[in-house]
Amino acid sequence: MTDTGLSALWYDKPxxxxxxxxxxxxxxxxxxxxRVTATGICGSDLHVTRGDGRNENSPERGPMAFGHxxxxxxxxxxxxxxxxxxxxxxxxxxRVIFPYFFPCLSCYNCIRGEFGACKFRGxxxxxEWKICNSGYSQxxxxxxxxxxxxxxxxxxxxxxxxxxxxxxxxTDAFDYSTVRFGDNVVIQGAGALGIYATAVxxxxxxxxxxxxxxxxxxxNLAKQCGASQVINISEITDAKERVDAVYDLTDxxxxxxxxxxxxxxxxxxxxxxxxxxxxxxxxxxxxxENTNISVDANYLMKTQIRFLSxxxxxxxxxxKCADFLQRTKSLYxxxxxxxxxxxxxxxxxxxxxxxxxxxxxxxxxxxxIIQP
Numbered sequence: 001m002t003d004t005g006l007s008a009l010w011y012d013k014p015x016x017x018x019x020x021x022x023x024x025x026x027x028x029x030x031x032x033x034x035r036v037t038a039t040g041i042c043g044s045d046l047h048v049t050r051g052d053g054r055n056e057n058s059p060e061r062g063p064m065a066f067g068h069x070x071x072x073x074x075x076x077x078x079x080x081x082x083x084x085x086x087x088x089x090x091x092x093x094x095r096v097i098f099p100y101f102f103p104c105l106s107c108y109n110c111i112r113g114e115f116g117a118c119k120f121r122g123x124x125x126x127x128e129w130k131i132c133n134s135g136y137s138q139x140x141x142x143x144x145x146x147x148x149x150x151x152x153x154x155x156x157x158x159x160x161x162x163x164x165x166x167x168x169x170x171t172d173a174f175d176y177s178t179v180r181f182g183d184n185v186v187i188q189g190a191g192a193l194g195i196y197a198t199a200v201x202x203x204x205x206x207x208x209x210x211x212x213x214x215x216x217x218x219x220n221l222a223k224q225c226g227a228s229q230v231i232n233i234s235e236i237t238d239a240k241e242r243v244d245a246v247y248d249l250t251d252x253x254x255x256x257x258x259x260x261x262x263x264x265x266x267x268x269x270x271x272x273x274x275x276x277x278x279x280x281x282x283x284x285x286x287x288x289e290n291t292n293i294s295v296d297a298n299y300l301m302k303t304q305i306r307f308l309s310x311x312x313x314x315x316x317x318x319x320k321c322a323d324f325l326q327r328t329k330s331l332y333x334x335x336x337x338x339x340x341x342x343x344x345x346x347x348x349x350x351x352x353x354x355x356x357x358x359x360x361x362x363x364x365x366x367x368x369i370i371q372p
Contacts, residue, residue, distance in 0.1 A: 002026075005132035005139045006372065008347050009063040010049060017347045018063075022132040029080040030144035034096065038161040039135035039370045040069035040338075041354045043191050044287040047263060049351055050358075053288030065126040067135025067370070068100040069165040071157050075139060085147045086319070095151035097322060098142060099164055099315045100135070105145045116172065116312035136347060138372045147315035152322050158369050159335035160325065162192055167321045167334075170197040170259065172313030173282050174204060177257060177306075181205035184250045187227075188271050189261035189285065190218035192337060192367050195225050197259055199332045202226030203324070210249055212242065215356070215363055225332040239270045246274040254279060261285045265293045275305050283309040340368040 003024040008017045027033050045067060047053070074094045084090045101123060103115035110118050124133070124143075132139045142148060151160060170193055179185065185201040187194045190213035201209050203226070210229045211222040219230040229249050236242050247254055254276030260268055263285035272295060275281050286309075300307065329335050340362070342350035347370055353362040 005137060006344055007065060007132045007134060007137035008067075008344060009065055009126065011063055012051070012061050015049070015051075017136070017351070019345065019347075022130065022137070024075075024139050025131045025133065025141045027076055027078040027081075027141070028144070029078045031078045032074060032081055032090075032142040032146065032148060033076040034070075034072040034098070034140045034142060035075040036070050036072040036135060036138055036140050036372045038071055038157040039067050039372065040162040040166070040192065041350060041368045041370065042067075042069045042162075042165055043193065043261075043263065043285070046351070046355050047288045050355065052263070053290040055290070058289075062127055065134035065137065067137070069162045070100065070135040070140065071095070071097055071151060071161050071163070072140065078144075085149055085315075088150060090148070095153075095157070096148050097151050097160055097163055097318055098146065098148045099168070099313075099318060100140075101312055102143050102146055103315065113314070115314050116310070121312060136344065136370055136372070138344070147318065149319050149322070152326055155322075155325060155329075155335055158338045158341070158371075160322065161369055162196075162337075162367065163321050163325065164318060166192045167196045167200075167325070168313045168317050169193065169284060169310060170261075171200050171321055171324070172317050173259065173284060173308070173310045174200055174257075175317070176310070177280050177282055177308055179204040179206060179257060182207045183256040184208040184253065184276075185210070186246055186255040186258040186271070186274050187211045187222070187261065188258065188267050189213060190215070190222045191261065193261040193284065194218075195221055195337060195366075196334065197261060198222050198227050199225040199328065199334055200324070201257075203328060208249055210246060210255070217363065218366070221333070221337075221366060225334065239266075243270065243273045250276075256280070257282060259284065263287060263291070265291055268293045269295060272300075272305060272307075275303070278304040278306070280306040280308060283307065284311075287311075337367040338369050339364065339366040342368060342370055344370055344372040
């Protein structure tokens with residue numbers, strides 16, 4: 001008899017999650033089945049459930065299984081899998097961390113070591129593979145080729161659930177763009193991505209780390225994680241005044257790096273104006289379709305601003321991020337960001353409270369996780 005597991009499926013109509021029992025995959029020789037223990041509610045997931053970027057002409061989406069900020073234990077190993085990616089012996093029951101996507105390792109980009117840019121790295125949709133297989137499920141399948149690493153023994157599951165997305169993504173972006181000692185960095189958005197980015201920028205030697213958000217509780221947390229200055233958009237409501245504030249805080253120079261972690265077009269247009277001449281703008285937040293911006297190309301040319309965008313990362317940054325959390329746990333409260341925990345059965349309540357734009361938003365939430 002085939003084992004089954006509980007999985008949450010999202011329906012655009014009537015805009016809610018439904019729980020279903022689905023088969024648990026029997027792994028092929030090179031595959032691993034993970035028993036998911038904690039999954040963070042990522043801002044990109046909220047963009048999906050809100051329908052951001054969609055309109056009346058957008059095709060209806062079938063039931064969807066998603067969720068990716070997760071950790072868990074090895075449930076079942078394929079017959080050929082003996083070790084993790086660091087060549088440590090891997091056993092069923094081991095706690096592990098892993099990327100949620102699957103670089104092919106053989107395309108042009110992968111051969112160049114640009115695994116996050118692999119065109120074939122995507123996950124199978126529920127329509128393609130109707131099994132228990134998502135972050136908001138009890139099980140997740142690591143297809144081959146995959147990367148998998150041991151979870152830090154002194155960090156619990158909820159403290160590392162977001163490592164494979166929020167922390168890995170901003171770390172990879174800063175590595176690629178080369179944050180230099182003494183740089184002035186602006187972080188647009190103080191959600192989990194922004195909080196991690198704040199601590200990473202400070203740890204890499206940034207001078208001013210200026211965080212912009214509209215929630216006082218998030219800005220206070222940013223200060224605890226290394227922000228030297230904060231700008232509250234609820235108090236400084238004019239975009240030009242916020243740009244002027246950044247220049248005032250950087251002695252009229254502007255930011256060496258601005259990182260966008262919000263996902264709304266107007267934020268991008270504002271943030272570009274904060275970048276110094278020949279500085280860098282790092283775009284990470286715009287995960288929704290039809291997110292269009294209007295930028296004066298002549299302005300970019302004259303200011304020589306570098307516009308860099310990121311989605312996914314080098315999988316080998318995962319153990320580096322684990323080391324970072326361990327090294328800095330006495331400096332920043334990154335391992336205690338989770339404020340709310342929900343069972344899988346309560347996923348609709350979890351999303352309603354986590355959606356900062358929703359009517360039921362609970363603004364005391366710093367990070368919510370689902371425990372399948």
